[in-house]
Amino acid sequence: MTTVVQTTNLSKTYGKNRGIDNLNLQVLQGEVFGYLGPNGAGKTTTIRTILDFIRPTSGSAQIFGLDSQRDSLAIHQKISYLPGELVMYEKMTGSEMLHYFAQLRGNVSQTAIKQLAERLELDLKRPIRSLSKGNKQKVGLVQAFMGQPELLILDEPTSGLDPLVQQTFYQLVLEAKNAGRTVFLSSHVMSEVEHICDRVGIIRAGKLLAIDTVKALKARARRTLDLYFAQPIEPSVFDHIPNIDDLQVIGNHVHCAVTGSIDQLIKTAAQFELRDLVSQATDLEDIFLAYYKGEVSDVA
Numbered sequence: 305m306t307t308v309v310q311t312t313n314l315s316k317t318y319g320k321n322r323g324i325d326n327l328n329l330q331v332l333q334g335e336v337f338g339y340l341g342p343n344g345a346g347k348t349t350t351i352r353t354i355l356d357f358i359r360p361t362s363g364s365a366q367i368f369g370l371d372s373q374r375d376s377l378a379i380h381q382k383i384s385y386l387p388g389e390l391v392m393y394e395k396m397t398g399s400e401m402l403h404y405f406a407q408l409r410g411n412v413s414q415t416a417i418k419q420l421a422e423r424l425e426l427d428l429k430r431p432i433r434s435l436s437k438g439n440k441q442k443v444g445l446v447q448a449f450m451g452q453p454e455l456l457i458l459d460e461p462t463s464g465l466d467p468l469v470q471q472t473f474y475q476l477v478l479e480a481k482n483a484g485r486t487v488f489l490s491s492h493v494m495s496e497v498e499h500i501c502d503r504v505g506i507i508r509a510g511k512l513l514a515i516d517t518v519k520a521l522k523a524r525a526r527r528t529l530d531l532y533f534a535q536p537i538e539p540s541v542f543d544h545i546p547n548i549d550d551l552q553v554i555g556n557h558v559h560c561a562v563t564g565s566i567d568q569l570i571k572t573a574a575q576f577e578l579r580d581l582v583s584q585a586t587d588l589e590d591i592f593l594a595y596y597k598g599e600v601s602d603v604a
């Protein structure tokens with residue numbers, strides 16, 4: 305599969321402050337890539353560096369195989385970018401501002417602007433200064449989607465949107481993906497990442513901690529199991545299983561937590577008559593929180 309975004313040992317420091325540290329990530333063509341991390345993790349720094357709005361301290365980035373610094377003009381013609389904090393022409397109406405951007409960009413149909421605004425329930429006739437934060441964000445979304453770019457880079461795109469508009473946004477992302485376009489989005493919202501992203505990169509304190517599919521992250525996660533046997537069980541039966549913890553045996557009820565594969569536990573349990581088994585998969589939110597808090601340092 306073609307790599308659309310590639311960073312190689314990309315680092316950025318702000319004086320003595322850490323921005324991002326030795327980042328190696330790839331975003332593949334046609335995927336929706338979610339970039340997750342707590343406040344100050346380095347998401348915006350990554351995005352601004354690969355777009356050549358700020359220069360890396362070391363390392364490099366390529367988009368569509370082009371160098372992010374040397375070929376930035378060619379890159380910007382193929383992408384759209386929604387910044388986390390949108391700078392807007394407050395005196396213009398939404399319509400005026402979007403048409404202005406459309407002229408700069410070229411190849412944007414009036415119909416595309418109108419249809420996107422209708423879907424997002426955005427009134428294009430109102431001056432930007434009179435719009436709420438969420439409605440300003442909608443103007444930014446129309447701007448990002450209207451040119452049908454090959455790559456969309458969206459920094460916290462659902463910030464300020466109500467749940468119904470968020471659903472419309474998810475639909476727009478899926479349509480872009482189905483049309484073969486690539487979406488790179490940063491987010492704090494784990495449920496949305498689980499809902500729309502093919503792969504996820506998790507960044508904390510400037511370092512990429514994990515990069516994988518949501519499914520694979522979940523498969524490696526910790527889950528709790530309760531096993532109910534026909535007879536009392538000796539705790540030592542489970543001693544040889546390396547990936548379990550929190551083992552509690554009360555008569556014929558065994559409770560434990562398993563990280564990764566449950567195969568060995570189930571095969572051990574199957575030597576006895578098993579009456580019931582209750583498994584609680586860890587929520588994706590718990591997985592991310594473990595990364596965020598630094599409880600997990602690497603899953604790879």
Ligand SMILES: Nc1ncnc2c1ncn2[C@@H]1O[C@H](COP(=O)(O)OP(=O)(O)OP(=O)(O)O)[C@@H](O)[C@H]1O
Nearest residue numbers: 318321322323341342343344345346347348349350
């Ligand atoms: N212009 C700057 N000068 C100094 N330090 C900066 C500057 N911009 C960012 N930083 C620092 O770099 C680190 C990463 O910030 P960045 O804005 O990339 O994080 P983020 O993940 O986008 O956070 P958020 O979710 O809050 O937007 C933080 O420690 C931040 O304080």
